[in-house]
Amino acid sequence: MEFTYHIEGGDFSRAGAASSEVKKILKQLNIDLAVIKRVVVALYEAEVNVVAHAHEGIMKITLAPDSIEAVIADKGPGIPDIALAMQEGYSTASPRVREMGFGAGMGLPNIKKNCDRLEIESTVNAGTTVKMTTFFTG
Amino acid sequence: MEEFYHALKVSSTACTGCTHCMTVCPTQAIRIHHRLATINGAACVDCGMCLKTCPRRAIFVEQDDFNRIFHFRYRVILLPTVVFGQFAEEVSEEQIFAELHAMGFTHVIETDQSVDILTDAMRAYMQKNRPLRPFISAFCPAVVRLIQVRFPSLIGHVIPLKQALDLSALYARQKLKEQGVPEEEIGVFYVTPCAAKIAAIKSPVGEEVSPVDGVINMDFIYNKIKMGLTRRDHQPPPPTSGQGYLSPTSIAWTLSEGEASSFDGRCLAIDEIHNVIDILEKLENEEITDIDFIELRACDHSCAGGALSTNNRFLVIERLRARMKASATRQYPHDQEIERHAAYLKAQSPLPGKIVPRSIEKLDENRSVAMEKMQKINRIMEIIPRIDCGACGAPSCRTLARDVVQGKAKLSQCAFIQKTLVQEGLMTPEEAIEIAENTWGKNRFSNNKQETSCK
Incomplete structure (x- = not known):
């Protein structure tokens, strides 16, 4: 089962809307509450990353009986050094973004913590694709 | 699962199934059947929104003698x-x-x-x-x-x-x-x-x-x-x-x-x-x-x-x-x-027991079955109008779709679907009336309706 959501760059007022929709779906599927929480936290971080850094993006969710796979692909500046971006506290967010309470440099590390498999591909000045997979337990 | 006790009751004589309560209920616990608001006990949280909005004081709080x-x-x-x-x-x-x-x-x-x-x-x-x-x-x-x-x-x-x-x-x-x-x-x-x-x-x-x-x-x-x-x-x-x-x-x-x-x-x-x-x-x-x-x-x-x-x-x-x-x-x-x-x-002061989860969101205990049901809901959502008119007796198109896959309602309750079915000759006008009467009450669509509603 697939669901696709559009994410608008720079629209902080809507940041989290897509993740919230996915949460509503997972709650209907009787998935363990702790798993839902991890998935939603990871998705929210990825969604905010697109809003904060990219022009636009899509979140594509693929649900299988035992797992959820999310691909968040954006058109944006890309990440020059993925290893550096994975470090806690490292952030390229502008002061304007930080004022809104985002950009603490916890995004990618938090995603890694909250999913079972994470792949990041990025091309500078083109965009970033984050693919995360979480397995349902029980 | 043990049912919640609910103090909110619907008076079957005062209620006309006007849908006001159904649309404000924050847990989508209300449906209209046979011209009467019915409250799903598993979903109702006793917030009282229905009582406050009822124009006929048909919803009341039961009390001890x-x-x-x-x-x-x-x-x-x-x-x-x-x-x-x-x-x-x-x-x-x-x-x-x-x-x-x-x-x-x-x-x-x-x-x-x-x-x-x-x-x-x-x-x-x-x-x-x-x-x-x-x-x-x-x-x-x-x-x-x-x-x-x-x-x-x-x-x-x-x-x-x-x-x-x-x-x-x-x-x-x-x-x-x-x-x-x-x-x-x-x-x-x-x-x-x-x-x-x-x-x-x-x-x-x-x-x-x-x-x-x-x-x-x-x-x-x-x-x-x-x-x-x-x-x-x-x-x-x-x-x-x-x-x-x-x-x-x-x-x-x-x-x-x-x-x-x-x-x-x-x-x-x-x-x-x-x-x-x-x-x-x-x-x-x-x-x-x-x-x-x-x-x-x-x-x-x-x-x-x-x-x-x-x-x-x-x-x-x-x-x-x-x-x-x-x-x-x-x-x-x-x-x-x-x-x-x-x-x-x-x-x-400590509560001796636990506050237990009683989720009303899940479509099925079994995840694969829940997933199949969700796919069915998504297919239904593509053909129903998504205007949440309430004419089916459910508060929104999505809740009707949910009720349909749970076997609690029929898709033909949707007024739009009925029209389409009648037009294509798949349903007679009489059948359409009968379905609507199940929701809105007997004789709701007959000519003497004026008299019955004015007494």
Whole structure:
């Protein structure tokens, strides 16, 4: 089962809307509450990353009986050094973004913590694709 | 799963199935069948939105027979402060106390007397369990039930303590027992401003039995007091005793900010059920963090806006604020009787049981089946109009789709689908009428409809 959501760059007022929709779906599927929480936290971080850094993006969710796979692909500046971006506290967010309470440099590390498999591909000045997979337990 | 007790009932004679309640219900618990609103007990959280919105007063709060109080020799009435707010300033607290004694109560105790003790217990719990922040108050039973059915992942944040109502009931019992009164001769009755408190007493969450024996609706007691005052016709009331001191914070407890203003740190106060849902969504998504305490009340302006409040909620608040001011000028009396029982009440305050999740969201226990059902819902959503007209007897197109896959409704209930089916010759107009009559009642579509609806 697939669901696709559009994410608008720079629209902080809507940041989290897509993740919230996915949460509503997972709650209907009787998935363990702790798993839902991890998935939603990871998705929210990825969604905010697109809003904060990219022009636009899509979140594509693929649900299988035992797992959820999310691909968040954006058109944006890309990440020059993925290893550096994975470090806690490292952030390229502008002061304007930080004022809104985002950009603490916890995004990618938090995603890694909250999913079972994470792949990041990025091309500078083109965009970033984050693919995360979480397995349902029980 | 054991059903919740619900105090909200629909009068089958007064209800016309007008859909007002169905559209406002925050848990989509209401459907119209045979011209009658029916409430799904598993989903209803007793918030009272349906009662407040009903234009025909067809939804009411079931209450115990008042004369049950006379089954007991010692009859205690527990009054929330909002009761005083029902009356104009010229009716004194002494007069209200006197009327309550006159109608048969031997002891009048204010529910919010135990608030200072409860505040201490809550503070101690929060200090001891800091990793469970943000703490959610268990004050409003409708909110606790809402969390159980729609936000079960947040249950761990709810402060698992009894409320002022329970503690004051325990206090009343203990006080009488110390005077040598046998337990079975004590009857404790609570005046409720809403349906949720009744439900919480009849089927308590996290508690086996409530220390309260019965519930009296606030509008009922208002009428009874008013009647007594009228009959007495301004004669001075007989003197009564037992009116304890209430601190300003205790008086404010049931109002918005009542709890939030009592604790340190970042505290939020939210009232009205849709606002509550909004904040719970944000908490669940961890969009809001770094909050210490959240006060959540289902009614607009908290208990002053309770479904059984007869007075305008702003006037209720005005009167309570005046009382707070008067209380603030008084010296705090350290000889308060309830203080002697503080240790006992604090020991009694933890909820003995757990607040259990009762999710209404899941489509099936089995994940694969749930997934198949969701796919079916998505297919239905592509062919139904998505205008949430309610003509099918369900509050939205999505809820109809959900009901269809759960075998609780037929897709042909949708007025748009019916038209299409009739046009394509797959359904006769008579069949379409029959389906609509199942929702909206017999003869709803016949020519003499005018006569039946005008009587």
